[in-house]
Amino acid sequence: MPPKNDGGKKKLSKAEKEKMKKEEAERKAQEEEEAQRKAVEEEKKHKEMEMLQAEERKKIEKEEKKHRKVQMNELFEILDANKNALQEMSTKKLKDMKWARYMKCDGSPDPTVPGEINTYINLRLENMDKVSSSEALQLVELDNKLIEELDFWLAHPQDLTESNVANYKEAITDLQKLMSTKLNDVTLDILCKATELQDNETYNLQYTVKSENIYLCVWGNLSKKRIKPFEFVEKGFTFDIPKVLALTDCAIRVMFTKYDHLSFKSKALYPKQKKKVIEEPEEAPEPKDEEEETKKEEGEPSEEAEDDFEDPSTPEPAEWEDFDEDDDIIDLRAYHIVGGVISFDLIELPPQPKQVNTWTITAQISPHEVRHIPYIADNANLSLIQKEVKEGQEEKKREERPPISIIYKLPEDSMFVDEPLPGRWDEDIQHWRQDGFTDVKFDEEKRIVQFKTSYFGKLALFQDAHINMPFQSWEIRPRGINNAIFTIIAAVIDIQIEIKDNLCCVIQPTDKIELQPLIEKWMKPEELIKTLKRTGIDIFPAEDSSKFVNVQNKDTLLEERIYQQIALTSSSMAYSWSKWNSEADKRAIIYLGSESLNDESLLEEDWSVFKSTKTRAMKLKVSEISENFSDELAEDIEFQSNLYHLTKIFLSDEGKARLEKTDFQYVDCVEKLLIATKVLTYA
Incomplete structure (x- = not known):
């Protein structure tokens, strides 16, 4: 019987098995090498992509910085032009006042001249001539006007030396003593x-x-x-x-x-700032390559630095001592x-x-x-x-x-x-x-x-002093070119101030007897602020008011710039309080805005939400009635470097024309009221 068939399979020899193992190992090695090569290539492509994206971002940031620098320079050209015009006007006014005082021939002394004021005071003290009590009070009123004149010059110390300041303060003290003495003399004459x-x-x-x-x-x-x-x-x-x-x-x-x-004699009138403890800086480690480090420090400024607009650093907010009396x-x-x-x-x-016969006997005091x-x-x-x-x-x-x-x-x-x-x-x-x-x-x-x-x-x-703070809301809206209504809803009073050119006046409320003398009485903003405070309407936070009022302090530089730009655009734009502002941190300020060319109150749907930081001003998609806040930009409106340029994007031709016609004195008046009330922080 023939032998059985093994199915054609040939048993591999040891050498063949070794060969197959070797081939399999080589194949796996090639696959691993290929996978590694592909991974390296993918990593290389990924890095190249990241580099391209980084370069693109850098390019965009560079363009944004260039754009911001152009816009900020343009803005500051306008602000500086206004500032110079105001300075020139103020200088001329002060010169005219000095000349008018020099030419004054009413017999009153120039209180800024030590010889004149000292002679005047001495003569007043020596003069015992009998005058009516009414005439005596008028002379005391003149003394008070001399004090007010000195106070004015102390508030405008541009050309004053330390000696001038000391002389003015001494003259004020002497005039106050003179007033007290003369009022006592009037009283004694009445009693006699x-x-x-x-x-x-x-x-x-x-x-x-x-x-x-x-x-x-x-x-x-x-x-x-x-x-x-x-x-x-x-x-x-x-x-x-x-x-x-x-x-x-x-x-x-x-x-x-x-x-x-x-x-003014009481120490309690003046805020006490906490002294900051200056910590000694730790010694920095020496650079590995001192020459290279020196080159970096002393080298030319980078192209990026040249393209960027240099913002001054915001000073640290002051901390105030508690009242310790x-x-x-x-x-x-x-x-x-x-x-x-x-x-x-x-x-x-x-x-x-006493009358004795025909004699009148008067006791000598x-x-x-x-x-x-x-x-x-x-x-x-x-x-x-x-x-x-x-x-x-x-x-x-x-x-x-x-x-x-x-x-x-x-x-x-x-x-x-x-x-x-x-x-x-x-x-x-x-x-x-x-x-x-x-x-x-x-x-x-x-x-x-x-x-x-x-x-x-x-x-x-x-x-x-803070009974009216924080404010519930505020609004400023234009009535025309160089004309606006500024409204503050404070804690216990609602007040409306009309601003026109370089003057302002209270127009509401009209039902308060205390305000009747002020209604529609036009005055400079400094005078209005002083008058309202004296009346008892204090809506003007002091530098340390945050110690007494719970508010979210904002970046002071940012806040000041927004006031400047609101003032610049207030002939065309209305602005108002936003509920989102208190939720934003100090580096962002949120408010409402709308173009307003008619002298009418705005509807809720007219307002848009704006957000400003030190580098950007944005019109947002979110509204005042939205449930949640979002930084998403409004459609078709890109962010700009500042509010002024942002408004120029969406303002109508008439609105833009109003910006060009807005007078620097009106801008200054609006800005002073905004800075005095600090509505972006205290509302």
Whole structure:
């Protein structure tokens, strides 16, 4: 029988197996090598792509920087031209004022010339000629105008030397002392004629005289009768006359002055900035190649640096010290005087002239000055009463010198929206104090405040300086070329200010009696700010107001630039508060804007959301009523380097024409009001 077939398979020899293994290994090696080569090529392509993309980004950034530099240079050319025009106008105005003062022939001295002002003060002090009380007050008003003139020059110190500044301040102090002396002289002259001026019904002295900034009221106890509280009806000021004074030769002077010559003496008026601890820098490691490092530092600026617009660095926000005086001292950073200063003085009534036959005998008063009667209510010094005094005796002791009850109808030009804080001036420590007052009550509807005071002296009513902050919203919209309405909805008052050319005025609210004298009264922005503050409407944050108001502080350089550009475009554009601004960090400011060529209020759908940073200004797709914020740009509107150039993209021809016609004085007026109110931070 033949042998079985193995199926044609030939058994591989050992050598053949080795060969196959070798071939398989070579094939795998080739595959791995090919895969590695492809990976290297892919990596190379990826890197090349990244390099191309980086170069493209760099190119785009370079073009953007070039574009920004062109736009920013163009913007600053406009701003610098406006600034130079304002500076030239201001310089001319100051020169004209100096010349007008030099040519003035009304007999008043030039307070900036030490010889003239010193001679004037000495002659005024030596002059004892009798004049009417009304004429005497007019002379004191002249003294006050000289102080205002010096204050003006101190506020414009461009050409002043340190010696000038020192002389002006010394002259102000001397003039203030002169005013005080002359007001005392007027008071004494009135008291010396008390019987001549006495009231026919009460037989007491009741005399008032007033001038522009001073209202002097004098009561003299001639009848020596126990009387009810006395009221100076013209000023709505009522005070009690303690029983202990009923039989004494005393007088009470109540003098109202619109100026405040006291607060500047108090340290509490001035903000205290925290001192920054300067840390010693760590020693940097030496560069490996010192020559190369030196070349990098001293080398020519790069092309990119030349293309970019150099922004100054934003200074670090200041940090402020907490108020560290006693609790009784009034913090003048947190509270402001409203309604001026009241001098409430207890004075000796001098002996009156006596008629003997045909002779009139008049006592000679030497020295010729008012004499204040010390009076401090017993309840102010309860700690001094001996503990062993019985309760009944203590009560009797208290009643001998009771606190003085005062009822005061607030001046019609002073607005209090909350209970006033009474304060008294302490000359010894040069501060306003809030102790010594009890039973304070405020009737807002009748505009009457009443309280009891343990002290005579200088009094004032204070109001929270930040009661209107933060603001609820704001808006500025054009009424025409160089004409706009600026509205602030503050915490307790809504106010509208019209701006026209280089002047502004309050136009709303018209139902507040305190604002009636200001409605449609045109003035420079600095004057309006000062007047509103004096009235009690403080919508102007101070440098340290963020210590008292919870706000999101913004980059100061960015904020200032936006105010400049809002002012530049405010003849064509309306701007307003945005709810998104408080959610943005300090490096971004968000607000609403819209072209507005008609003198009409804008509808909600008219507004667009704008965002500005130090390098970009954008019109966004998001709206004020969107649920979530997004940085997505509005369609067909690319970002620009600043707001001014952004508006020029979408403004109509008429809107652009208005920009060209906007006057630099109007721009300055708008900018000053925006900077003063800081609406981008405090709303």
